[in-house]
Amino acid sequence: MNRRDFIKASTIAGAGALILPRTALGAKGPNNKLNIALIGVWGRALAHYDVLAEENVVALCDINEKRFPEALKRFPNAKTYVDWRKALDQKDLDAVVICTADHHHAFIANWALNRDLHVYCEKPLAISVEEARIVRANWMKKKTKLATQVGMQRHAIENFNRVKELIRDGAIGNLTDAYAWGNRQIRRAGYLPAQGTPPEGFHFDQWLGPSPDHPYNPDYFSGGPGMNCLQWNMFWDFGAGQVGDMGSHTMDLLWNAVDATLPTSAEAKGEKFNPDVTPVECESHWEHPANDWRGPINVSWYQGGVMPGSPRPYVDLKAIDHGAMFKGSKGFIIANFDTRIVLPVSDSADLTYYKPRTKETLLPPVGHFQRQWINACKNPSLKTACDFEYSGNMIEQMLLGLVAYRVGKKIEYNPATGQVTNSPEANALLSRKYRDGWTLNG
Numbered sequence: 001m002n003r004r005d006f007i008k009a010s011t012i013a014g015a016g017a018l019i020l021p022r023t024a025l026g027a028k029g030p031n032n033k034l035n036i037a038l039i040g041v042w043g044r045a046l047a048h049y050d051v052l053a054e055e056n057v058v059a060l061c062d063i064n065e066k067r068f069p070e071a072l073k074r075f076p077n078a079k080t081y082v083d084w085r086k087a088l089d090q091k092d093l094d095a096v097v098i099c100t101a102d103h104h105h106a107f108i109a110n111w112a113l114n115r116d117l118h119v120y121c122e123k124p125l126a127i128s129v130e131e132a133r134i135v136r137a138n139w140m141k142k143k144t145k146l147a148t149q150v151g152m153q154r155h156a157i158e159n160f161n162r163v164k165e166l167i168r169d170g171a172i173g174n175l176t177d178a179y180a181w182g183n184r185q186i187r188r189a190g191y192l193p194a195q196g197t198p199p200e201g202f203h204f205d206q207w208l209g210p211s212p213d214h215p216y217n218p219d220y221f222s223g224g225p226g227m228n229c230l231q232w233n234m235f236w237d238f239g240a241g242q243v244g245d246m247g248s249h250t251m252d253l254l255w256n257a258v259d260a261t262l263p264t265s266a267e268a269k270g271e272k273f274n275p276d277v278t279p280v281e282c283e284s285h286w287e288h289p290a291n292d293w294r295g296p297i298n299v300s301w302y303q304g305g306v307m308p309g310s311p312r313p314y315v316d317l318k319a320i321d322h323g324a325m326f327k328g329s330k331g332f333i334i335a336n337f338d339t340r341i342v343l344p345v346s347d348s349a350d351l352t353y354y355k356p357r358t359k360e361t362l363l364p365p366v367g368h369f370q371r372q373w374i375n376a377c378k379n380p381s382l383k384t385a386c387d388f389e390y391s392g393n394m395i396e397q398m399l400l401g402l403v404a405y406r407v408g409k410k411i412e413y414n415p416a417t418g419q420v421t422n423s424p425e426a427n428a429l430l431s432r433k434y435r436d437g438w439t440l441n442g
């Protein structure tokens, strides 16, 4: 329904009482364009500029004022802000794109949902189990009118759906186990010592935001565009290490195929615990209940060079930097982001039970990942691939793995209540403490 048809229909239905919900119109701006606030305007944000330039970017927010002149060249009509809380109060907004450091993501997303704004949030959606649950629950209440997407854009690679089809269509029999891994290793000893003072226009206290106080050190900000996250995301107060970094992309390859929600247990082990820095080497394992097309499954995540066992000695899983493997009653599927191998293994694995799809019955492509969200903001009947339910569940599982790593034992989890039932110590680690003056629900 276009805008004119909608107005006509509303007038008839409402017998003159013309109420126009924002989402039914699509957007507040002229020409059906969205009015967008971009929070964090450099780095990863640059990858969104082309799509955003098709809409109205009306607010730019960054803790580093030095980033504004370049951004304003592309979005000259935007107002600028240093504090995202003030940006979100701009009255003409329809939507928010979040490209800040990870420890602000759940905050900005939740505040934006509270203001009935559509949200695109760079991954990860949250860095604590509690944050993931709160943001997901908030969106679930509003899902018919607000579009959300987490920046796991590899999801649009068609191989994701080809892997899913192979599993759903029985190419490896009954699915029992799924493994994902990533071999990135960035080691740090601890939080950086105080060094120098922030340059003029660089609001370090605002960058710290809800996280505990740490001294300024320019090394946190010495990475290139879109890579600077590798300077801070391994510290517990600023990120979730590989879980929130490449883990978000690689677990997505698995998550898309296994159709899981939340686990009932988590168990993890890794290198010695460092109170400042998330582990490099670590493996996490979760149990997931059966659903309507498969039995219960075990899901695993390996990082920092730790790997699942290879199904056959001639298969070198280590040759895949970021990959996934699925085990079924008749064999394995091994995949990276854009290719896959089927490995039938048992005597009965003759593939007669598997019928490849026709072109017409392939799962539909996601298309352009960022535009999928823009389209859904304008038309609430459209869905996004990585909404806050799908992505919220996925990151909650991953973050629960880090909790299990910290307590060093298998934890039993009640997905309905979000409570660990056999470890008070684990329950205390599901949330994080925020600095005075910061609230997740503002």
Ligand SMILES: NC(=O)c1ccc[n+]([C@@H]2O[C@H](COP(=O)([O-])OP(=O)(O)OC[C@H]3O[C@@H](n4cnc5c(N)ncnc54)[C@H](O)[C@@H]3O)[C@@H](O)[C@H]2O)c1
Residues within 6 Å of the ligand: 039, 040, 041, 042, 043, 044, 045, 061, 062, 063, 064, 067, 082, 084, 099, 100, 101, 102, 104, 122, 123, 124, 151, 152, 153, 206, 207, 209, 225, 226, 227, 228, 229, 230, 244, 245
């Ligand atoms: N989807 C992907 O493939 C992908 C790739 C790279 C990074 N990322 C994600 O993008 C985000 C940003 O990563 P980056 O490498 O660009 O980091 P970065 O440190 O360069 O930060 C990006 C910009 O955000 C600003 N910023 C940081 N915190 C802010 C805050 N609280 N308020 C306003 N502005 C703030 C910074 O000053 C900078 O201009 C991270 O969450 C990262 O996980 C995603």
